[in-house]
Amino acid sequence: IGLNFGYLNSVREAFPGVAFSVIARGRDLPNDILVARKDISDDVFVKVRDAFAKNGNELMKAILAGEDNQKFKGGYFLTDVRDSDYDYVRSMYRTIGIETLTDFVN
Numbered sequence: 001i002g003l004n005f006g007y008l009n010s011v012r013e014a015f016p017g018v019a020f021s022v023i024a025r026g027r028d029l030p031n032d033i034l035v036a037r038k039d040i041s042d043d044v045f046v047k048v049r050d051a052f053a054k055n056g057n058e059l060m061k062a063i064l065a066g067e068d069n070q071k072f073k074g075g076y077f078l079t080d081v082r083d084s085d086y087d088y089v090r091s092m093y094r095t096i097g098i099e100t101l102t103d104f105v106n
Contacts, residue, residue, distance in 0.1 A: 002026075006071050030085045031078055052077045 003011070012020060034052075036045060052059065056077040063069050090101070098105055 027088065030089065031081070033081060033086075049079050053079045 008020070012018075034048070036048070059077065060072070060075055063072055063075075093099075093101060093105070096105075
C-alpha cells in the first residue's frame with residue numbers, strides 16, 4: 001500500500017501504540033502545477049505567472065483559511081518550472097498502460 005506523508009501521519013495518530021516501518025521510499029513527485037493551454041497569449045501567461053510570484057504569500061494565506069487545506073501549510077509558489085520536470089509522472093502513467101493524458105485516471 002502506498003501512502004503519502006499526510007495520510008501516514010493520520011494513520012499514526014489513529015494508532016499511537018503501533019509501530020510503522022517504511023519498507024521502501026519512492027522518488028519525490030514534482031510540485032503541483034497550474035496548466036495553461038498551448039495557445040495562451042504570452043501577455044496572459046506573464047500576467048498570471050507574475051501574479052503568483054508577486055502575491056504568493058497572500059494567496060497562500062487565503063488557501064490556508066480553510067481547515068481542510070492545512071496540508072498546504074509551509075507551501076509556496078514556484079514560477080521556474082520545466083515541462084521535463086514531469087517526465088517521471090508521465091512514465092508512471094505509461095507503466096499502468098496510460099499513453100495519453102487526456103482523461104482523468106480514477
